[in-house]
Amino acid sequence: MRVIVLGAGVIGTTSAWYLARAGHEVTVVDRQPEAALETSFANGGQISVSHSEPWANPMAPLKILRWLGREDSPLLFRPRADLEEWVWGLRFLLECLPGRARHNTEAAFALALYSREQLRLLRRDTAISYDAATSGILHLYEEQREFVHAARQAEALKRHGLDLDIKTPGECVQIEPALEHSKVRFVGGAYAASDESGDAQLFAKNLSGLCRAQGVGFRFNVSVKRLEVGRGAIERVVIDDEAGIEESLRSDAYVIALGSYSTPLLGRIGISIPVYPVKGYSITLPLEPGSVAPRISLTDHARKIVLSRLGDRLRVAGTAEVNGYDTEMNEGRCNALVRRCFEWFPMAGRAEGAHFWTGLRPATPSNLPLIGRSKYPNLFLNTGHGTLGWTLACGSGRALADIVSGRRPEPEFDFLGMEARTKRATSSVAPRPTG
Numbered sequence: 001m002r003v004i005v006l007g008a009g010v011i012g013t014t015s016a017w018y019l020a021r022a023g024h025e026v027t028v029v030d031r032q033p034e035a036a037l038e039t040s041f042a043n044g045g046q047i048s049v050s051h052s053e054p055w056a057n058p059m060a061p062l063k064i065l066r067w068l069g070r071e072d073s074p075l076l077f078r079p080r081a082d083l084e085e086w087v088w089g090l091r092f093l094l095e096c097l098p099g100r101a102r103h104n105t106e107a108a109f110a111l112a113l114y115s116r117e118q119l120r121l122l123r124r125d126t127a128i129s130y131d132a133a134t135s136g137i138l139h140l141y142e143e144q145r146e147f148v149h150a151a152r153q154a155e156a157l158k159r160h161g162l163d164l165d166i167k168t169p170g171e172c173v174q175i176e177p178a179l180e181h182s183k184v185r186f187v188g189g190a191y192a193a194s195d196e197s198g199d200a201q202l203f204a205k206n207l208s209g210l211c212r213a214q215g216v217g218f219r220f221n222v223s224v225k226r227l228e229v230g231r232g233a234i235e236r237v238v239i240d241d242e243a244g245i246e247e248s249l250r251s252d253a254y255v256i257a258l259g260s261y262s263t264p265l266l267g268r269i270g271i272s273i274p275v276y277p278v279k280g281y282s283i284t285l286p287l288e289p290g291s292v293a294p295r296i297s298l299t300d301h302a303r304k305i306v307l308s309r310l311g312d313r314l315r316v317a318g319t320a321e322v323n324g325y326d327t328e329m330n331e332g333r334c335n336a337l338v339r340r341c342f343e344w345f346p347m348a349g350r351a352e353g354a355h356f357w358t359g360l361r362p363a364t365p366s367n368l369p370l371i372g373r374s375k376y377p378n379l380f381l382n383t384g385h386g387t388l389g390w391t392l393a394c395g396s397g398r399a400l401a402d403i404v405s406g407r408r409p410e411p412e413f414d415f416l417g418m419e420a421r422t423k424r425a426t427s428s429v430a431p432r433p434t435g
Contacts, residue, residue: 001252003404004029004237006224006265010040010390012257013204013211014397015382017122019255020214022401027217028208029239029249034220036204039259040389042282042357043200044317045308046297047391048137049116050164050192052109053153054367055320055387056095059146072336074304078323084263085324088276091365104366105153107413108388109160111369114411115395116196122394126210130203131310135296137195138167138175140186142302147187150301154190164192176296183343184300197297197308199315200390227254227269233378234269253378253404259362260325262383271374275384277325277360282317283337284310284355285348292347303340314348316341320361320387329358361386371396372403372416380404381416 001024005016008030019026032038055075067073077089095104122128141147154164172189173179208218223240234254241247256262260277287293287309297308305318316337321330334356341348363386364370370384382400385392399409409415 001025001404003027003253003255004249004251005255005257006030006237007257007259007262008032008035008204008208008218008220009038009257009259010036010200010204010393011259011382011385011396012255013207014393015255015257015400016211016216016397017207017214018397018401019404020211020216022405024401024404025215026211027219027249027251028211029219029222029224029237031223032220034205035208035218036201039359039361040200040204041359042284042315042317043280043359043390044282044306045197045199045310045315045390046137046299046306047116047119047196047198048192048299048306048388049109049112049162049391050137050139050157050190050195051299051388051391052112052157053105054095054101054108056092056104056365056367057101058096058098059149060096061093071332074319076319076321076323076333078321080324082324084276085322088274088365089322091274095366100366104368106160107368108392109157109162110412111395111399112388112391113161114399115392116194118394118398119196128203128206128210130198130200130206132196132198133295133297133309134196136175136191136193137197137297137299138172139190139192139299139301140172140184141188141190142184142186144187146301150190162192163194164190167191176294176298178292178294178345181292181346183346195297197310199310200393224258224265227265227379229269229376233376253380255380255382255400255404257382259383260360262362262381266374266381269376273370273381273384274364275362275370276322278363278386279321279323279326279358280317280361280387281319281321281330281333281337282315282357283334283341284357285314285316285341285351286353287312287314287349290347291349293345293349298344300340300344305337305340307341307344314341314345320363325360327358327360329356331356334358361389363387368414369396370416371399371413372418374416
């Protein structure tokens, strides 16, 4: 079939790769001049199967109350006169119920495990480079209560096949010697030796080159205006082309991988999805000779940030700001990342050399993506990955290609337009599109 993929972030690019490998004729459309220049550009870098527990969990509501009024809080909710934001927030609280959080964690874990395996196969087959590190992820905890919860979570994930081991502070320093100089007093950690990290933007950029070699066409500097429906299906997508002139593109199938911007586009054709933008921040710190910086990717659970070594750079990313589609840089939140970085690693480099970035994560209340067929038979979704876009990218792309090709994907996940493979819990893993 001819397939048009809207969006060239890490999700859209992996979708294009697997669709082309399945024998489809693929064209990718994006408003940026190359792949992955928005949400995927400067994320935390982790491929983290061990971080499958969503933000919406039983411990979240009390933490959010504790963080209210703090401009540097890990989760900052800016109330606006936006019904969609309030509905999303209420759904988020509902997903914090223990049964829902447990079910969402298991679903995310199944897709993440599958995705990491697909990434490894892709790397083996193509030798793609993206500053990959395969030395694991070390989760660090300051609060005893959260550390105890992490130990219970580790046991549950180990029963599902993840090598996640609880470590004392001393053992954490043995795994990552740069922690010896840390000013942060942590009570312990959990080490996932099989987790990975790498530069998502570099991956997507290089994968787009591999896609071209498979015959995929890319239309950059092109803005999507609308989808048009006729006879119960999508008839065309209307764009402003490279010169700003309106143009129609027609295909047999269409894939929406526009991140947060999937929601307004789909809303115009009667599809309501629970995807709302949650702004994240990152800093990228150039490392110099003599810098004492981590080699292992780390997760700071107290501040909800991650630190990843990307070649000669240190990426520090995290925090979540619910503030609609606002993309303005909040330097105060970036400066908080800088301060926290140097609390962990006082000799990591020069703070004044840090590059700031912000982007909109497409988040569902459950933090589970929407992957599969919409109510229109030739329109497919691959969006809503929230904080797990890089982690779930290859698995999501492969699963989407299977669905478009008429096959059932391998992971135990609630793909749109398909009955669940296993008996579902009474709670849903993610609110489904309506309309």
